[in-house]
Amino acid sequence: MKIAIVEDDINMRKSLEIAMGEYSAYEVHTFKNPRDALKKLDDSYELIISDINMPGMDGLEFVKTLGGKFEVIIITGNATLTRAIESIQLGVKDFLLKPFEIETLVAAIERSATVVKKSSKNTPISTSPSNAFLGNSPALEKLLNRISKAAATDASVMLLGESGVGKELFSRHIHENSPRASKPFIAINMAAIPDNLIESELFGFEKGAFTDATEAKAGQFELAEGGTLFLDEIAEMPYPLQAKLLRVLQEREIRRLGSSKNTKIDVRIICATNADLHQKITEGKFREDLYYRLNTIPLNIPPLRERREEILSIAEAALERYCSQYGFEPKAFTSSAVQALQGYNWPGNIRELISVVERSAILSEGNVIDTEDLFLEARGLGRI
Template sequence: MKGTVLVVEDDATFRAFMQTILQDEGYQVETAVDGLKALRLLRQTGFDVVVSDLNLPGKSGLDLFRETRPDPAAPPFIFLTAFGTVDQAVCAIKEGAVDFLTKPLSDPQALLTLVQRTIETQSRTREYLSLKESEAAGLPPEELLFAGEAMRPVRQLVHDVAATMANVLILGESGTGKELVARIIHLMSRREKGAFVAINCAAIPENLLESELFGHEKGAFTGAIQARQGKFELARGGTIFLDEIGEMPLSLQAKLLRVIQERSFERVGGTREIKADVRIIAATNRNLREEVGERRFREDLYYRLNVFPLRIPSLRERTDAIAVLAEYFMQRFSSQLGKQLKGIEHDAVAALRRYHWPGNVRELQNVMERAAILSREQVRAATLPDEIVSASREGALDSRERLKGAERDLIAQAIAKHGGNRRLAAQELGMSRRSLQYKLKEHGFLDE
């Protein structure tokens, strides 16, 4: 289907003619004989474009157009007019209508071209906004996003689920890149030309979250001076990402469950059913099974969202990816700063690998931005935060102590095995008697 079109025309023959040529071109077409019926249809469902006669019984095409303008989701209008009312059509264009065609249509292709161009313009606008959102999020190359052995199975699962319409629940600690994975799923899906709309359920006060999700009508509450689209409407034809879904209050969980089940919703203060043509990807750093057990999360909603669970490993589980991720962030930030840093020195990489990264990839990104600002030619350990360098030293000392203890145990075992015979013990350990003598003193087996 190329798009949905509402044709408003009181002449039955001409209305049927336009419906036929649009349907033959692959559009889904609804029709209305007057402005009042058209307004009812517009309040019940969404259309990509309206093709309307200017002169209609009851409510004119221009009145219909003006009445829909306060709605931020109102579709664009193309008007049909006789030569005697061209001035009204020009007035409509000044008020925001797309264009007009004169009746009778000398060339039906003109209508098809105008409808196609209007829908494509809307699609490009949504795609542009989605692209700008991705750029703002700093979406890295796929190879980098899935760097590390622990991410290999995650990458395969993402490829498997992207082409479907299944709801996805992304699990993982804060800062692991759950939203970036959600964006990749969207870009690999059949909805990639639609918008990707993200909302953090934990960042918005409970009394405002419902309006953010579903929008509101004018006068729905104090301060609602005009109608407003919610995230579900903005994501029409695309994907909505519900981050920190575990923080959503129970009252809204019930409404979200209804949207998933019925694929429709109403704005706050409204009665019009709006179709929820969206794919839902949710994410949380909580254990939702435990939340269900504690009655803080609805069990039925959990099973609706958990169709395809996807766990993102922490950075502690991806130490083999730290060097390549750090290099990517260093290059990105040095470029933004107008620098040409040559890389990261070995000691700095070692320190990054030993650190435990409670903030995961997001923390690594912040660390490398700071390092890029402080560095001159190369990122050195001195440009890293003290807690990373000190943790690295502690880790190195701890490793040396463990190695020293293991060596002491092996020497003790060899000496005991050979009844105190140092020559035989040295042979088993693969060292000279002199070296063994030195080690015995080092580990306190012999007095000085």
């Protein structure tokens, strides 16, 4: 995926460039201002990541100039509700407040990639159920058995597990195997939305509800009507908004900002977190009553190091897909590379494994991938 980063702060620009360099799925080009970017942007770019406050031409003026031609993610250290709403009205898909974790940005990029690939001739590899749920480990079989039971109902599901284990993938699997499969599946990352925007993003707003609300906008609950709404990083939901979510779950209706009318909804909720919600409750940061409402069916996704029987199957499937995507001759792992893959502890779980496989497919010589092509030692983490 070819990405342009437009950021006037040289330290931030270089930091993003270095951090994104760890993700071989992305080809990243940086620009110090919008005018420089406009001279170079062409149809080969699939995503723009832009700051707002920049000299000469600010980020929102830049987005207007792009005319909806590209997917856009806004990053800023000086967020205001007015600017955030204006960016959403311009079609911006994500609005990230600095400072943020690189994983948060990657999650936003992945959400944009699902939109881009619909019109792309070369569909990028996807960690979808077809290639993520491979293998026959006892842990996975037990989990999938529980998922099949949960999918047949409308009960709320709480997915628990480390970062990178595939919580969104499992939530999609639940949706795709449920009676709601033909209806929308919408994923929202609570950590990726500024606190002052989450309410309008979830529940929508009416024209005139606040400054710059020049037209009404449906929230994600309405857009997911009949389908499934996946709330990732649910522990990051602001405490005051948790009461409103609880009411939605109890009454099955929402009210847009600025409206006096309630709207009935039919939406299934799936949540996910890698946080300790019991600790959050003890600290007064998460409502206990909401926890019990969301936690009807808890599903704990084991980390990849506890599903080692699947590592080789996932790696080989990913390698086959990448070789096909990039037009390479078929490649295979040597026996020593297989041992290295199975002996590594995978702190980043499936997300990290697929990243390693893509990099090794690109950088390896010939039609075999040996231990040194994996660069696992360079990662400095994860050995048993």
